Each structure stands twice: as C-alpha cells, then as structure tokens.
Amino acid sequence: MAKTKVEDFYQQAISSEADIIYLGETVCGKRRLLKPADWIAIGRELAANGKQVVLSTMALLEAPSELKVINTLIDNGEFAVEANDFSAVHLAHQNKVPFVAGPALNLYNAQSLELLVKLGMTRWCMPVELSRDWLTKALRQAETLNIRDQFEVEVFSYGHLPLAYSARCFTARAKDLPKDNCQTCCSEYPQGIPVSSQENQTLFNLNGIQTQSGYCYDLRDDLSSMEGLVDVIRISPQSMESLSVLEDFRTGNRLISSNNSCNGYWRSIAGMSLDT
Numbered sequence: 001m002a003k004t005k006v007e008d009f010y011q012q013a014i015s016s017e018a019d020i021i022y023l024g025e026t027v028c029g030k031r032r033l034l035k036p037a038d039w040i041a042i043g044r045e046l047a048a049n050g051k052q053v054v055l056s057t058m059a060l061l062e063a064p065s066e067l068k069v070i071n072t073l074i075d076n077g078e079f080a081v082e083a084n085d086f087s088a089v090h091l092a093h094q095n096k097v098p099f100v101a102g103p104a105l106n107l108y109n110a111q112s113l114e115l116l117v118k119l120g121m122t123r124w125c126m127p128v129e130l131s132r133d134w135l136t137k138a139l140r141q142a143e144t145l146n147i148r149d150q151f152e153v154e155v156f157s158y159g160h161l162p163l164a165y166s167a168r169c170f171t172a173r174a175k176d177l178p179k180d181n182c183q184t185c186c187s188e189y190p191q192g193i194p195v196s197s198q199e200n201q202t203l204f205n206l207n208g209i210q211t212q213s214g215y216c217y218d219l220r221d222d223l224s225s226m227e228g229l230v231d232v233i234r235i236s237p238q239s240m241e242s243l244s245v246l247e248d249f250r251t252g253n254r255l256i257s258s259n260n261s262c263n264g265y266w267r268s269i270a271g272m273s274l275d276t
Contacts, residue, residue, distance in 0.1 A: 003033040009237070010042050014049045017246035020232060021046050024056035024073065026084055026102075028169070028208045029066045031184050036072040043079050059084040059104040060165040060209060080122065093119040103128050103156055104165070110141030117150050125154040125234060128161045128217070131268040132225055139229060152231040157219040158245055159236025160192065160205045160212035161265075170206040191238065202260070203272075215262040215272055220248055220255040222266055 013021055023039045023046075025032045034042075036055075043053040055073045058066055067087060074081050074091050083089045084102035092099040100123040101107055101116050113124060126135060135153070142148040156162075172182035174193055192205040192212060202214035216238065219226075226233070235246055247253075255261060255276070264273035 006033055007042070010046065012243055014046060014051070016243045017250050018051065018235070018243070020052040020054065022054045022056045022082055024082075026056050026059050026082075026104075027165075027210045028186070029058060029063065029069070030182065031186060031208070032069075036069055036076075039073070040076050040078070043076075047079070053079045054082050054100055055079050056082040056102065057084050057088040059102070059162075060167070061085055061087060062167060082125075089116065089119055089121075096120070098122045100125060100154070103162065108134075108138070110138055110145050110147070113138070113142055113151065114145050114147050117147050121151055123152040123154055123232065125156065125232075128156045128163070129265050129271065132222075132229070132266055133268050135229055153229060154232035154234055155219070155226065155230050155266075156217065157222075157233040157235065157249070159217060159234075159238055159242075160207075160214075161217045161271075162210055162212055163204070164211045166209050166211070169209050170211070171208050174206065201272075213262065213271070215260055215274075216258075217263065217265070218255050218258075218261040219263055219266055220245075220253065221276060222263060223249065223252060225266075 023043055039055060043055065047053050055076060057070045057073060061067055070088050070091060074095055074097050080098045080100060081088065081092055082100040082102045083092055084104040098120050101121050103125045107113060107116065107124060139148060169179045169182055171186040171189065171193060172179050175185045177183060177185060186208040192207040194202050194214060195204040195206060196202050204214050205212040233249060262272050262274050264271040267275045269275060
C-alpha cells in the first residue's frame with residue numbers, strides 16, 4: 001500500500017464513526033511507510049477532530065532500530081501508546097506513559113492484569129482466542145483483586161485475527177525471496193495471501209511475519225452479549241471500505257451469514273465456526 005493511500009485512509013477516518021483510532025506499524029519494520037513524526041502529525045489532526053489517538057508499537061522486535069522507534073513513539077508527549085511487546089510495557093512504565101495492553105501480550109488472568117495495571121495499563125485488549133466465558137471469569141477475578149475499575153476492556157471484534165508472529169517472513173518465502181532481501185513483497189498483497197487446506201478451506205492468511213485467520217472474525221451479532229463486560233470493540237480494517245462496518249456496529253445491523261466469517265472463539269466453540 002502506498003503512503004498516499006495510508007494517508008487517504010486516515011483522512012476518511014476523521015469523518016468515520018470511530019471514537020478511538022490506533023496508528024502505526026505493528027507487524028514489520030521494513031514496510032513502515034510513515035515515520036514516527038508522520039504518525040504523530042496524523043494523530044494531531046485526528047485528535048483535533050475529536051478522536052482518541054493511540055500510537056501502536058511492534059509485536060515482534062528484530063532490530064535495535066525498531067526499539068528506537070518504540071522509544072520515539074512512547075516519548076511523543078501527547079498520546080497514549082499500545083504495547084504489543086513487553087519491551088514497550090517496560091519503556092512506557094519507565095517514562096510514566098499510560099498504555100493499552102495489545103492483544104499480542106499474553107495476558108490471560110487477573111493476576112497478570114494486576115501487574116500491568118501497576119505498570120500503567122489503562123485498557124486491556126484481550127487475546128483474540130479468548131471467549132466471553134473466559135473474559136467473565138477473568139473480570140470476576142479482577143473484582144476480587146479490587147482492580148476491575150482501574151482498566152477498560154477491549155475486544156477484537158472484526159477483521160482477520162492476528163494469530164501468531166514469527167521471525168520468518170512467510171510472504172517472502174512464498175515469493176522465493178530471502179527475508180533480508182524481501183523487496184517488501186508483502187506490499188503486493190495488501191489483504192495478505194490466503195492459504196487453503198487440501199479440502200479447499202481457507203485456513204490462514206499470510207501477512208508477512210504475521211499469520212492471520214483465514215476467515216474474517218465478525219462479532220456484529222454478539223454485541224448484546226458484551227454488555228456489562230466490554231468497553232471498547234476493535235475493528236481491524238480490511239480495506240478502505242471497512243470503515244462502513246463501523247456503522248453496522250453502531251446501528252446493530254446483523255451479520256448476513258457468510259462462508260468467509262467466523263465468531264467461534266467468542267462463543268467457546270471452534271474458532272473457524274460461525275454460530276448465528
């Protein structure tokens with residue numbers, strides 16, 4: 001995706017239904033189209049239009065230069081950050097910067113949440129494979145520890161689920177290119193590379209070093225079950241048109257059954273399932 005397309009997307013986001021907008025590259029430092037100063041400038045424009053801005057950090061650090069970028073983002077002086085790696089948690093705490101715990105952090109119980117709250121966490125985006133039942137149990141534990149009112153809960157509710165990260169670049173491997181000379185070939189696949197089983201079922205989506213779910217996670221039909229548990233729902237854009245999905249979540253438009261959608265994790269069934 002070209003830099004101008006990224007900038008155009010966030011111009012559209014200004015007039016979108018989104019209350020909170022996350023900015024930044026979280027997957028691979030080689031494909032950073034914008035510098036930290038660019039993200040901060042976009043953040044200022046979004047904030048001036050009433051949006052809450054959060055600067056996201058990388059989920060897998062592989063070079064000192066990437067740690068330097070995290071330092072720059074955390075030291076921005078204006079916006080909260082999303083920590084997707086514990087190095088970001090440490091630096092945010094060290095600099096007394098409030099942070100959102102991203103879904104890439106392995107936080108599965110109230111004891112872990114208690115530790116992160118002490119370090120400055122203000123919101124927890126729970127790991128994508130967890131269910132409503134698991135969330136209910138974790139929040140009940142948080143009440144016992146008297147920390148439930150000290151953080152918000154966010155749930156990944158739309159988009160290809162980020163399942164795993166690897167030092168190996170699967171997109172480069174598919175193009176028979178070495179990772180050190182990948183030519184940022186992932187830019188040729190802005191929606192990732194679908195991977196199907198021998199039964200022709202779409203299992204995964206390859207996004208550089210990130211493995212995503214093959215199906216699009218969609219919790220439009222599950223909003224009522226989030227009441228009293230969830231403060232923020234996360235929409236992961238699949239394209240420029242994804243901003244229109246926000247309106248469906250706002251108005252409660254139901255999901256039309258689709259072979260390319262799933263909601264299994266939230267409902268404590270097989271992740272690829274769509275339970276309507």
